[in-house]
Every structure is written in C-alpha cells, then in structure tokens.
Amino acid sequence: MLEGEQKLVERAKEGESSAFGLLYDYYLPKIYRFVLIKVGQREEAEDITHLTFLKAWESIDRYSYRGYSFGSWLYRIARNVVVDHYRGAPIQISLEDANEPESDEPLPGHDLDTKVEYAKVMRALSKLGALEQDVIIMRFVDDLPVRDVAEAIGKSEGAVKLIQHRAMKKLKDYLK
C-alpha cells in the first residue's frame, strides 16, 4: 500500500487532481501489467487501463476505506472493464507471438531461452479460468497480499488461497 494512501484518497475525493495523480503514478504499472497479461495486446491493455483509471477518478466518491488498499478497488474496476471489453474471452497468446511478439511491449528476458520459458508460462496461464488468472497475476506478478486479492475479486481469503493452490497445480500440470 502506498504510504499516506488514505489521505491522498480523501484529497482526491475533495477534487484535488494532483492527489489522484500520485495514486495514478503508483498504481499504473500494476494495473497495466495485470491487464496486459490478461489481454495480451499492448494497445488494448493501454485502452483498458486508461478506462480503468478514468472510471476510478470519476467515481472515487464511491470508494471507502475498509482496511483494504485503494489498489484492490482499482483491480476490481480493471477486472470489470476487461470483462465488459472481452466478455470473459481467454488470453490468446501463442508461442509464436511470444517468440516474436507483435506488441511493442517485449516480455522480460534477454535471451531466446528465457523468452520461450515465459511464453510457455503465459500459454499455460491462458488455459486457466479468468478468476484463477486474476489470482495468479495479483499474487505472483503484482505481489498483492491475500486479503487485498480477496477484496479485489470479492471472495474470502480462504477462497483466494484455495483458488491459488488449484491454479498453481493446473499450471504445473500444463508445464510438465
């Protein structure tokens, strides 16, 4: 969680755009990569990320602190925007795309072997259900605590742990 986050949120609620700007700067990379991994296309990820923050800014009065980070609320908005945009369509990333991505946003790693490894993981990830993808990305990519993930997806912490365990088991099976 960003230090002094709740004060920034309150200032943003009062209409102070610079306060929301700080929240944007902190959460933009997280939300962007969450969306990019889900949709696989840079331009779509940018559009969805932009729409997510726009919705958050327009309706920030609806957010109230209940022990969860502001980021949880943003992830929830992002999930809804992605669902609205694709109606739950699964991630479509092929090995060929991963080896030579059309996106301007390259996968991490400098050598071909690393990129292939990433591509395999991404392909396995694409076989998971939308909820399992969300939990894996939030927990292992963005390193969110379980309770924030639970708030973002509207489930209990126990349910998150269960979904995570099941999703990781599936990934291992896909990557055998």
Added chain:
Amino acid sequence: MEEREISGILSKLSEIEPSADYALRSRGAILAAPRLPRRYFGLAGIKRYIGEGVGFAISIGLASITIVLLLINVPKALSPMIGNRLPGSDTAALVNDVDAAVKDIDIHLQEAQLFDTAAQKAGSALKETANGRAPHINQSLIQKESDGVAPQVTNTEPVNIDNILNELAK
C-alpha cells in the same frame, strides 16, 4: 517445471511497465476529465437528501424573514439621515400641514356662509323697500335711529374755523 520456477517466472513479469509517453498522455487526459457529481448511498444518502430539503426550507424562511425585517427597519433607520432632505417623508409635519389647510378651509367656509346670509338679508330688505311693504320703515323711526347714531353735537354756536386757525397762526 516446479512451482518455485513458475512463481519465479511470474514475478519477473513485474518488470513490464507502460511506456512513459502513454503514461503521460493518459494521466493528463484522466485528470482533465470532469468528476461525476458526488453520490450518497443508503442511510447517508437519505440523511443528505432530507438535510438538503430541510436546508432549502430553512433558507427560504430565513430569507423571507430577513426581507420583511429589512422592509420594516431600513426606512426607520434611514429617516434621520434623509428626513431633512425629504420633508415629505416626515409624517408628523405632513399631518400638521394638513390640519392647517383644513382650518383655513373651515375659516373660508364660515366667511362664505356669513356673506351668503348677509346677502340674503340685504336682498330681502331691498325687495321689501321696493314693494313699499316695509311697515317698520317710517320717517319717525328713521329719524329716531338717525338721532341715536349721529354724533351728539352739544355746542350749538357756529364755530368760526377761520378765526381759530388765524389765532393759531399768530
């Protein structure tokens, strides 16, 4: 591939970041967007809308009372300042002026009635005289009245005014 390797690869994906150009453009566009009107839900919303209604009614009531008080008190407060400049605004002076005018009118009315009565009496007397039907008018009576009105001259001797004047001139 083990779970540790998978989680390691996934954590490396955190290096993905949006381009600085996109971040700048998106940030500017979002912060320039107008905010939606503030919404209230549940009990807070009910309280707010009731509060707004009561607040509006109180505002109207207070505004009305203020206007009435102003209409009553402002002329009173200003009368000492503008009283000399606007004599017409002094009601006491106006009453006095009206009373004086009424008195003048009463006096003129009384005079008019008096003249009317005198004229009527003179007219009837002249009419009676002209018709010779004035029994109270006879020579003896007139003489008597004339004697009573005329100055009483006790000195019957003729007075030689010229002689007196000549003596005075000497």
